[in-house]
Amino acid sequence: MRSRVLAVLGVSAAVLALAGCGSEMNGTPSAASGAPAQSQSQSSAPQSSPEAPPSAQQNSSSDGSVTPQGTKLKLGDKAIVPFKSEGKTGTIGVTVKSIDKGVEADLALLDLGDKAKGMTPYYVRVTVSNESGTDFSYTSLGLMNALLPDGSEAQGVSVIGTFDKCDSGDAGKAFTTKGATYDSCVLAVAPAGTTVTGASYNEGEYSDQAPGTDYGSKPITWQS
Structure with missing residues (x-):
């Protein structure tokens, strides 16, 4: 018997998983609720003057530096971002490899009902790499959104279970x-x-590790 897949149609794109949290595969509970709140001094810090977003040419991934917030990349370009899990810190690479168009029938397994009528699914395929050699086993990528041509966020679908056409995946034990x-x-x-x-x-949780990496405020973006 085919197992049922549950899905929720949201107003913004899906959270792949709580970044830095252990997968259910190893029984580690989510630690997201214990993340420290932003301090008053941080929230009241003066904003820097607006600058043009960095381009792909300014993304110095080869020397180990992180990609500045607001950087605009093309499909296939890698962003280097800070990351931490269970007290271990380092960096990971995020590469948006392709954006594949599906067909409405793909959504039938997700039981979205009338909400899926007239909607076309898109699969944003991402490769995550371990850039620092830190033990990030069983972690998952943080918050990502799919974007429409005008830069606004597409409507996302959070899937509970296995959806073969778009597997959110996690790092596994060898990462x-x-x-x-x-x-x-x-x-x-x-x-x-x-x-x-x-x-x-859009992950901003790790911005304390490196200045200028509050991606929740100024995301890194990829466009075809």
Whole structure:
């Protein structure tokens, strides 16, 4: 018998998983609720003057530096971002490899009912790499969104269970050495007349590790 897959159609793109949390595969409970709140001094810090977002050419991934917030990349470009899990810190790479268009029938397994009528699914395929060689086993990628041509967020679908066409994936036990990789996927839908053309990395939880990496405030974006 085929197992049932549950899905929720949201107003923004799906959270692949709580970044830095252990997977249920190893029985580690989520630690997201214990994340420290932003201090008053941080929230009241003066804002810097607006600057043009960095381009792909300014993304110095080869020397180990992290990608600045607001950087605009093309599909296939890698962003290097800070990451931590269970007290261990380091960096990971996030590469949006492709954006694949599905068909409405793909959504039948997700039991979305009338909400899926007229909607086309898009699969944002991402490769995550271990850039620092830190033991990040069983972690998952943080918050990513699919983007429409005007830069707004596409409607996302959070899936509970296995959806073969777009597996969110996690790092597994071998994600402990520099160069280790795993694949993930963001599922989003768009109505007739529009398309998903890009993606953004919106995780701001690790901005204390490196200045200028509050991606929740200024995401890294990829556009085709």
